[in-house]
Amino acid sequence: MRKNIVAGNWKMNTTLPEGLALAKEVNDAVMACRPNCDVIICVPFTHLASIDHVIDSTKLGLGAENCADHKSGAYTGEVSAAMVASTGAKYVILGHSERRQYYGEVSAILRDKVALALENGLTPIFCIGEVLEEREAGKQNEVVKSQLVEGLFNLSKDEFAKIIIAYEPVWAIGTGKTATADQAEEIHAFIRSAIAEKYGKEIAENTSILYGGSCKPSNAAELFAKPNVDGGLIGGASLKCEDFMGIVKAF
Numbered sequence: 592m593r594k595n596i597v598a599g600n601w602k603m604n605t606t607l608p609e610g611l612a613l614a615k616e617v618n619d620a621v622m623a624c625r626p627n628c629d630v631i632i633c634v635p636f637t638h639l640a641s642i643d644h645v646i647d648s649t650k651l652g653l654g655a656e657n658c659a660d661h662k663s664g665a666y667t668g669e670v671s672a673a674m675v676a677s678t679g680a681k682y683v684i685l686g687h688s689e690r691r692q693y694y695g696e697v698s699a700i701l702r703d704k705v706a707l708a709l710e711n712g713l714t715p716i717f718c719i720g721e722v723l724e725e726r727e728a729g730k731q732n733e734v735v736k737s738q739l740v741e742g743l744f745n746l747s748k749d750e751f752a753k754i755i756i757a758y759e760p761v762w763a764i765g766t767g768k769t770a771t772a773d774q775a776e777e778i779h780a781f782i783r784s785a786i787a788e789k790y791g792k793e794i795a796e797n798t799s800i801l802y803g804g805s806c807k808p809s810n811a812a813e814l815f816a817k818p819n820v821d822g823g824l825i826g827g828a829s830l831k832c833e834d835f836m837g838i839v840k841a842f
């Protein structure tokens with residue numbers, strides 16, 4: 592059966608001391624509440640190794656927010672999947688809309704990143720989602736399908752089985768506008784059917800599909816109650832332990 596997951600995306604927030612304090616707080620809260628879902632924090636590269644030392648990674652997963660599309664070498668400023676894995680991190684967010692929009696990460700780049708992440712034993716949390724104009728034009732299914740086809744459907748069945756999908760409507764990220772639970776359910780069901788068409792029903796049923804976009808303690812329970820919503824990728828609300836745990840406890 593697929594896992595329920597709540598994953599935080601800290602983005603470019605917190606200094607190292609602040610990040611360490613937040614990670615310890617989340618770790619203690621997770622240990623105290625024994626959640627009904629897997630809990631992951633995805634943090635800046637600079638924090639990974641230090642945070643890995645202060646959390647119990649059997650209870651709280653650790654991930655990066657990106658990795659390079661090359662193995663190693665003369666790519667100044669880049670951080671490879673092998674480097675991420677060497678910190679103890681087990682997950683990596685790939686294809687976040689901010690990376691697609693601000694850093695030109697097109698599908699060809701994302702395919703390379705996914706391949707390198709998998710080669711290094713990292714689980715990709717692969718983000719897909721439409722922008723507002725696409726939603727208004729009723730093109731959301733078409734958009735997410737092409738992001739899946741172009742970014743992931745080159746993978747073998749065994750490889751795809753390791754992927755976590757995050758559906759994040761771009762118009763809902765950081766805007767306070769959440770997709771309704773019905774809107775989320777409808778497109779998550781569509782995503783699952785597209786996966787089933789390509790990889791078969793069993794793999795589709797076992798794939799965790801997270802919702803992301805202004806998810807907070809007040810709306811998480813309604814979203815997570817939908818059969819095809821297997822948890823959330825949480826931006827802003829993952830920066831406050833109380834809010835993040837409020838979402839975790841929605842399961």
Ligand code: PEP
Nearest residue numbers: 764765803804805826827
């Ligand atoms: C995100 O960036 O992945 C996200 C979901 O952000 P927020 O929760 O702040 O909308």
